[in-house]
Each structure stands twice: as C-alpha cells, then as structure tokens.
Amino acid sequence: MNTTINPAVLHAPAGAYSHIVQVPGDARWTVLSGQIGVRPDGSVPDGIEAETEQTYQNIKTALGVTGLGLKDVVKFTVYLTDAAFIDAFFRVRARVLGTHRPASTLLIVSGLMKPEWHIEIDCIAAQS
Amino acid sequence: MNKFVNPDGVRAPGGAYTHTIAVPPNAKWVVLSGQVGIAPDGKLLEGAEAQTEQVYKNILAGLKAHGMGKDDIVKFTVYLTDSRYIPAYRAARERIIGNDCKPTSTLVIIDGLAAPEMLVEIEAWAAKA
Numbered sequence: 731m732n733t734t735i736n737p738a739v740l741h742a743p744a745g746a747y748s749h750i751v752q753v754p755g756d757a758r759w760t761v762l763s764g765q766i767g768v769r770p771d772g773s774v775p776d777g778i779e780a781e782t783e784q785t786y787q788n789i790k791t792a793l794g795v796t797g798l799g800l801k802d803v804v805k806f807t808v809y810l811t812d813a814a815f816i817d818a819f820f821r822v823r824a825r826v827l828g829t830h831r832p833a834s835t836l837l838i839v840s841g842l843m844k845p846e847w848h849i850e851i852d853c854i855a856a857q858s
Numbered sequence: 859m860n861k862f863v864n865p866d867g868v869r870a871p872g873g874a875y876t877h878t879i880a881v882p883p884n885a886k887w888v889v890l891s892g893q894v895g896i897a898p899d900g901k902l903l904e905g906a907e908a909q910t911e912q913v914y915k916n917i918l919a920g921l922k923a924h925g926m927g928k929d930d931i932v933k934f935t936v937y938l939t940d941s942r943y944i945p946a947y948r949a950a951r952e953r954i955i956g957n958d959c960k961p962t963s964t965l966v967i968i969d970g971l972a973a974p975e976m977l978v979e980i981e982a983w984a985a986k987a
Contacts, residue, residue: 759881761932761983764964768869788868795865796880809966841941841967843872852935852964858883 732757732804732856734831746824747834751804757858760796764809764850765789766842774846778815782822785851798855803832807852809839815848859987860885860932862960874951875963879932885985888924892937892979893917894971906943906977910950917982918954930984931961937979941967947978 734748743749753759765788767781768774775784786800793799810819816836842850861880864870868877881887893916895909896902903909921927938947944965951957961982971979 756883758883759885759985761879761881761962763871763875763877763933763962764935764966765868765877770867770869772869791867792865792878795863795878796861807964809964837966839966840969843941843944843965845941850964850966 731858732802743831745820745834746827746831747806748831749833751833753804753856754858757856759854759856760793760798760802762789762792762853762855764852765792766847766850768847778848779818779822781847782819782849783826785849786822786826789851789853793853793855798857800827801830802855802857803830803853804856805833805854806835808834808836809842809850809852810836811839811841811848813838819849860930860985871960873948873963874955874957874960875934876960877962879962881932881985882987885987886924888921888926888930888984890917890920890982892981893920894976894979902973902975905946906938906940907946907950909976909978910947910980911954913978913980914951914954917980921982921984924984926984926986928955928959930986931959931982932985933981933983934961934963935981936963936965937968937971938965939968939970939977943977
C-alpha cells in the first residue's frame with residue numbers, strides 16, 4: 731500500500747494533493763501515456779469541465795487494464811492550455827478523486843498535440 | 859518483461875505510442891535528464907529535425923550506459939517550443955527510434971527551454987526486469 735505524507739516541516743498542500751507518496755519496494759508500476767479528453771469515438775466533449783471528466787475517465791479505464799485504479803495513482807502531472815481552466819479542473823478533480831491525494835504537478839503550456847485539446851494528464855501508478 | 863496494453867474504452871493511440879505499460883515489481887529503472895539536441899562535441903544542432911535526431915541518439919547512449927536499449931523505454935515526455943515542429947519531430951523519431959518502438963508518451967508545447975536556440979527536449983524513463 732502506498733503512503734501519502736504531508737510533513738509538518740512543509741506548508742500544507744494548496745489543493746487536493748500530497749507532498750510525498752511513498753511506494754513499497756515490491757510494487758508493480760504502471761505508466762500511462764498522457765491522457766486527453768477524447769472519447770472512444772474520437773470526439774472531444776465541449777467545455778473544459780467535460781473534457782477534464784473524459785480525461786479522468788480515460789485514466790480510470792487505462793489503469794483498469796492492469797488491475798489498478800485511481801487510488802493507486804502516485805503522481806499526476808497536469809497540463810492545461812489556459813490558466814483560466816484551473817477552477818474547472820479543480821472542481822472535476824475534487825469530484826473524481828474523492829479523498830485520494832496523490833502527488834501532483836500542474837503546468838500551463840502553450841499547446842498540446844492538437845489545438846482542440848485543452849488538457850492532458852500524465853499519470854504513474856503503483857500497487858503492491 | 860514490460861507489458862504494453864491499449865485498453866478497450868479509450869480511443870486507440872494516434873501515433874507510435876501505447877496507452878499503458880505495466881512494469882513488474884523486480885525491475886531496474888533508469889531515469890534520464892531531459893535530453894536536448896547537443897552533440898558530444900558540445901554543438902547544438904540547427905533546426906528541429908536535426909535536434910530531435912540528436913536528442914534520440916543521446917537518449918539511446920544514456921540507456922546503453924545502463925545496459926538498456928529502446929525496447930526498455932517505458933515513457934517519453936516530449937517538449938517542443940512550437941507546434942509547427944511536430945512533423946519534423948515525428949520524422950526524426952521514426953528515423954532514429956522507429957515506429958515499432960511504442961513506449962507511453964506525452965507531448966506538450968511550451969514557451970521555452972534552457973536556451974532560446976533549443977527547440978526540443980525529451981525525457982525518458984526505462985525499466986527492465
């Protein structure tokens with residue numbers, strides 16, 4: 731089981747994440763490609779909130795293949811194409827993650843592979 | 859052995875990558891610094907395509923130093939300073955890495971790297987059981 735730690739020597743996290751996640755030595759790791767908000771039929775939902783929901787749905791589906799789930803996520807790296815999307819992203823993340831608090835990095839980038847994509851989330855997970 | 863899987867329920871990859879790779883518990887991991895298009899003589903090559911070729915050569919050299927090769931790569935993170943470089947990046951990737959090599963991958967367009975002449979930087983992780 732992974733352990734999340736927010737040590738007293740650091741400031742409290744500014745959102746739904748943990749400063750530290752510790753993974754036991756016998757864990758098996760799963761690495762995902764950056765997931766985007768594209769549905770299985772190739773379409774992109776309208777609006778950043780729906781796009782974010784679809785991105786997390788893809789992450790859940792992809793982790794499920796190797797028997798892992800969102801609770802096993804060690805680290806997210808989130809790329810948004812506009813800082814104006816942060817509030818919507820936070821809302822969806824709070825809904826999707828519940829009480830799970832992986833380590834996290836958030837970046838605003840000037841673009842992704844296609845201009846119609848506004849969010850991409852990287853993810854690495856481990857289960858022992 | 860790393861297991862490459864594209865899940866049902868997620869749109870199939872649009873390029874030479876895989877959605878998920880599972881790494882067994884006893885694997886040795888190698889993490890590389892983001893590589894840029896600088897040749898061993900210290901010269902930064904000109905243009906996105908030449909830089910990308912050099913980046914991949916640097917990555918393969920870094921892996922070789924640990925007894926690993928391109929089949930052990932589990933993740934690329936690609937940083938380009940302009941989306942117009944995507945076709946050049948893809949051409950160079952195909953030449954050096956080949957499209958049969960499909961680690962997980964993330965590509966983002968960013969405002970800049972450590973020097974303004976640098977157009978591409980790629981991170982790589984590899985694992986071998």
